[in-house]
Amino acid sequence: MFEVLQPSPPDKILALMAAFREDERAGKIDLGVGVYKDAQGVTPIMGAVKAAEARLHQAQTTKTYVGPAGDKDFAAAMGDLVLAGAVPSERLRGCQAPGGSGALRVLAELIARAKPGAKVWVSDPTWPNHGPILAACRLEVEVYPYFDPASGGLRFDEMMAALGKANAGDVVLLHGCCHNPTGADLDIDQWGEVAKLFSQRGLVPFVDIAYQGFGGGLDEDAAGVRALAGELPELLIAASCSKNFAVYRERVGAAMIVACDAAQADATFSQMLSIARANYSMPPDHGAALVRDVLADAGLRTEWEAELKATRERMIALRGGLAEALRRQSNSDRFDFLARQRGMFSQLGLTRDEIIRLREEFAIYAVEDSRINIAGLPDDRLDEVAKAICAVIGG
Numbered sequence: 001m002f003e004v005l006q007p008s009p010p011d012k013i014l015a016l017m018a019a020f021r022e023d024e025r026a027g028k029i030d031l032g033v034g035v036y037k038d039a040q041g042v043t044p045i046m047g048a049v050k051a052a053e054a055r056l057h058q059a060q061t062t063k064t065y066v067g068p069a070g071d072k073d074f075a076a077a078m079g080d081l082v083l084a085g086a087v088p089s090e091r092l093r094g095c096q097a098p099g100g101s102g103a104l105r106v107l108a109e110l111i112a113r114a115k116p117g118a119k120v121w122v123s124d125p126t127w128p129n130h131g132p133i134l135a136a137c138r139l140e141v142e143v144y145p146y147f148d149p150a151s152g153g154l155r156f157d158e159m160m161a162a163l164g165k166a167n168a169g170d171v172v173l174l175h176g177c178c179h180n181p182t183g184a185d186l187d188i189d190q191w192g193e194v195a196k197l198f199s200q201r202g203l204v205p206f207v208d209i210a211y212q213g214f215g216g217g218l219d220e221d222a223a224g225v226r227a228l229a230g231e232l233p234e235l236l237i238a239a240s241c242s243k244n245f246a247v248y249r250e251r252v253g254a255a256m257i258v259a260c261d262a263a264q265a266d267a268t269f270s271q272m273l274s275i276a277r278a279n280y281s282m283p284p285d286h287g288a289a290l291v292r293d294v295l296a297d298a299g300l301r302t303e304w305e306a307e308l309k310a311t312r313e314r315m316i317a318l319r320g321g322l323a324e325a326l327r328r329q330s331n332s333d334r335f336d337f338l339a340r341q342r343g344m345f346s347q348l349g350l351t352r353d354e355i356i357r358l359r360e361e362f363a364i365y366a367v368e369d370s371r372i373n374i375a376g377l378p379d380d381r382l383d384e385v386a387k388a389i390c391a392v393i394g395g
């Protein structure tokens with residue numbers, strides 16, 4: 001049967017990760033896949049997570065099954081972290097999922113069960129795995145205008161005009177904060193306008209929040225999703241702990257829904273659990289147990305929040321540093337937007353050929369859509385990176 005299969009085109013982010021690993025040049029710089037790196041170029045395990053792990057190692061007495069919903073205390077803690085009481089708890093349900101991608105998949109399948117072939121609007125551009133996840137659930141993907149490469153800001157009016165023409169029941173995928181790949185986010189007034197439009201037109205928000213705490217702070221980064229939750233009858237949320245707890249390979253995420261009342265929330269949740277059962281049966285326990293314990297223990301939580309703040313501040317400093325180096329090297333303000341944006345990613349606005357030259361001539365790896373991972377920048381080589389960028393753009 002396999003003879004009919006052709007090789008699948010590689011995922012561009014994962015392919016870049018593999019190419020970087022194979023590159024033997026000393027001093028190569030990885031601005032590709034979205035993992036945080038500290039000043040030493042290491043993706044560290046957070047101190048609070050390590051402490052929780054040591055405690056768990058001692059305290060855990062069984063490895064028996066947890067069930068398709070995963071750990072209930074983890075799910076409740078994630079509901080609090082993201083929504084902080086923005087909706088009454090009887091309307092909110094959540095389950096553990098294998099990473100943010102797992103949560104997206106559970107929720108995409110849920111949409112397909114509720115409305116087969118539903119239209120899901122995604123931002124132009126969006127994370128390259130959104131399309132495949134939605135397509136795997138046979139949902140129709142439509143694009144709404146979002147990013148303006150010329151200004152490094154949003155095409156907000158065009159976005160609202162496009163979504164103003166969407167049909168009632170259409171789903172709209174929004175990035176909760178730290179938009180991937182552009183780093184350009186809605187401000188709180190714009191979130192309010194989005195909530196109003198969705199309410200008027202009967203649109204259903206599907207929020208992917210994978211970087212809470214990486215932009216302005218834990219509460220600031222969730223302000224948008226909380227504004228939607230306060231205004232709308234239904235909401236889907238995929239939350240990832242990969243980045244803000246740095247537990248990437250443990251695969252920790254939460255799939256959450258807000259329904260209009262408790263009975264609909266219960267029925268919807270039972271569908272989510274049956275989707276989980278039919279996919280992976282039950283989510284992996286270890287990483288979620290660590291997140292649960294960090295969030296539940298006052299001391300560990302304080303430690304984690306301090307580490308998260310340091311992570312965020314380092315990325316903000318790197319943004320400022322790179323923008324400044326590029327201003328000097330290019331003698332222009334073309335890249336000033338880097339300092340205004342937030343989170344792990346920005347798009348430099350270089351062509352595909354220029355990005356390939358960066359990789360081939362300077363061993364600097366960026367995604368071909370010109371996305372760079374800010375956290376991959378070595379603090380002491382910002383001038384060198386800026387010089388290379390200016391060399392490939394001929395500046």
Ligand code: LMR
Nearest residue numbers: 013032033034035127180
């Ligand atoms: C990224 O966008 O680089 C990360 O979310 C990692 C991934 O799975 O693509």
